[in-house]
Amino acid sequence: MLNTDVELFLTISIATVILILFVGFLIAFAQIFRQRQLRFMQEKQTIETNLKAQYDQEILKTQIEIQNLTLQQIGQNLHDNIGQLLSVAKLNLNILEDMEQSDENLYYIKQTNEVIGLSIQDVRALTRSFDGDFVKDFGLEDSLVHELQRIRKTNVYGTELLVSGDRYSLGFEREIVLFRIVQESLNNCLKHASASNINVHLKYSQEMFLIIFHDNGIGFDASMLQSNNAKTGAGLRNMRRRAKIIGGTFELKTGIKQGTTIEISVPTSSSI
Amino acid sequence: MKPFLIIYFWLILAGIGVGLFHFSKLSQSSRISVALLVVTLISEAVAQLLKVKMSNFPVYHFFIPIQFFLITISYNAELRSKYLLTIFYAFLAFSVIATFTFQPLKIFPSYTNLISSFLVIVWSLMFLRALLKQTSEYSFTQFPLFWISCGWLMFNILTLFHFGTYNYLLTVKNPVFQSVFRNVRIGANYFLYGCYIISFLTSQRQIEQHN
Numbered sequence: 087m088l089n090t091d092v093e094l095f096l097t098i099s100i101a102t103v104i105l106i107l108f109v110g111f112l113i114a115f116a117q118i119f120r121q122r123q124l125r126f127m128q129e130k131q132t133i134e135t136n137l138k139a140q141y142d143q144e145i146l147k148t149q150i151e152i153q154n155l156t157l158q159q160i161g162q163n164l165h166d167n168i169g170q171l172l173s174v175a176k177l178n179l180n181i182l183e184d185m186e187q188s189d190e191n192l193y194y195i196k197q198t199n200e201v202i203g204l205s206i207q208d209v210r211a212l213t214r215s216f217d218g219d220f221v222k223d224f225g226l227e228d229s230l231v232h233e234l235q236r237i238r239k240t241n242v243y244g245t246e247l248l249v250s251g252d253r254y255s256l257g258f259e260r261e262i263v264l265f266r267i268v269q270e271s272l273n274n275c276l277k278h279a280s281a282s283n284i285n286v287h288l289k290y291s292q293e294m295f296l297i298i299f300h301d302n303g304i305g306f307d308a309s310m311l312q313s314n315n316a317k318t319g320a321g322l323r324n325m326r327r328r329a330k331i332i333g334g335t336f337e338l339k340t341g342i343k344q345g346t347t348i349e350i351s352v353p354t355s356s357s358i
Numbered sequence: 359m360k361p362f363l364i365i366y367f368w369l370i371l372a373g374i375g376v377g378l379f380h381f382s383k384l385s386q387s388s389r390i391s392v393a394l395l396v397v398t399l400i401s402e403a404v405a406q407l408l409k410v411k412m413s414n415f416p417v418y419h420f421f422i423p424i425q426f427f428l429i430t431i432s433y434n435a436e437l438r439s440k441y442l443l444t445i446f447y448a449f450l451a452f453s454v455i456a457t458f459t460f461q462p463l464k465i466f467p468s469y470t471n472l473i474s475s476f477l478v479i480v481w482s483l484m485f486l487r488a489l490l491k492q493t494s495e496y497s498f499t500q501f502p503l504f505w506i507s508c509g510w511l512m513f514n515i516l517t518l519f520h521f522g523t524y525n526y527l528l529t530v531k532n533p534v535f536q537s538v539f540r541n542v543r544i545g546a547n548y549f550l551y552g553c554y555i556i557s558f559l560t561s562q563r564q565i566e567q568h569n
Contacts, residue, residue, distance in 0.1 A: 108512055122490060
């Protein structure tokens with residue numbers, strides 16, 4: 087009887103101790119495994135997010151490059167073909183002007199000559215506007231001056247460019263992106279805003295470069311953009327993404343009959 | 359036949375049945391484990407038959423090296439270490455020498471068993487370490503060798519002292535110790551073969567090899 091009790095006690099004791107140790111080992115194993123797995127999943131997610139951001143950035147960069155090339159090509163064709171044809175037409179009109187003409191004919195020839203002269207100027211301006219190299223050669227500010235001049239010449243809009251702070255270059259890659267954003271803003275303004283005045287303010291500071299674009303047009307309800315209307319918001323989304331690619335932020339302030347203000351800020355330390 | 363033996367044989371048979379039923383879906387190490395269960399069933403049956411008329415110890419002189427070989431190759435299928443097979447050959451040489459010298463057929467091969475138990479513990483810990491080191495999004499319970507390792511760890515920890523001192527216990531004839539160790543061994547056996555059944559039923563994930 088005593089032997090049976092000892093036997094039972096020993097069996098249970100040994101088995102319990104080993105079982106406790108084993109269960110402890112398993113719990114510790116599961117804990118370490120889970121921790122490592124969580125770390126792995128987090129690292130994997132971070133890598134995936136970074137890769138996606140990198141991929142998006144590359145896509146956008148390519149998009150910008152393709153757009154620049156296409157616009158440059160269009161500008162070149164405009165200059166080489168239509169510009170040439172207009173120049174030949176102007177040359178012919180000059181010859182006609184020098185010939186014996188009735189006063190009425192001479193009036194119309196001069197009128198046409200002026201129109202063609204203006205067309206040649208406009209084609210040249212458009213060519214420069216399309217040409218990304220213009221930004222490379224003359225910088226963002228001069229490119230914007232030229233762009234606003236082109237719009238002012240229509241006599242429909244008053245334009246103004248304000249510059250504050252000490253000027254510096256942001257580098258071609260960032261300046262061309264900013265230039266295209268302003269171009270897109272101008273296009274939107276001309277198409278939809280019914281504005282009479284367009285102001286662009288360039289603010290240079292040590293840490294930040296800021297562009298404030300403002301028109302006094304009819305504005306719009308910004309909350310409509312959040313209703314997932316892909317077509318309506320595509321242009322603005324594109325501008326926002328472009329600002330992001332150069333490490334900047336894009337802010338839109340508008341309301342019905344309140345005009346539209348777009349602020350793009352770019353830290354001077356950011357890169358594309 | 360004693361009731362615990364009936365349960366023991368039924369557990370091994372159930373393991374073989376489950377293993378064969380899922381055989382096509384099993385990982386390489388699990389397939390080797392099915393073969394191990396078949397070998398175990400045959401040798402245990404032979405050992406039980408021999409026990410009626412004579413000592414069944416000779417069976418273990420053959421069974422332990424075969425069993426250890428199958429366990430080693432099942433771990434090697436995932437760990438892929440050249441040391442595992444090298445150590446097995448050294449173990450085999452020791453086993454043969456032991457059988458022909460200090461622990462002949464009429465004696466239980468306690469040294470061989472002790473060493474194989476110790477090495478299986480090492481293999482199990484190596485596998486668990488490899489499982490911890492690898493980066494996977496799957497739960498460790500989806501790895502069949504995890505269950506088998508748990509089974510072997512528990513079984514060997516519980517029985518290491520028993521088998522190691524088997525011949526000594528026979529000489530001292532202490533019924534209390536013999537009974538205690540026997541009961542613990544029975545429980546450990548049930549746990550081990552239960553783990554084998556679980557391993558055949560779980561997802562057959564394998565440790566990814568990064569070369």
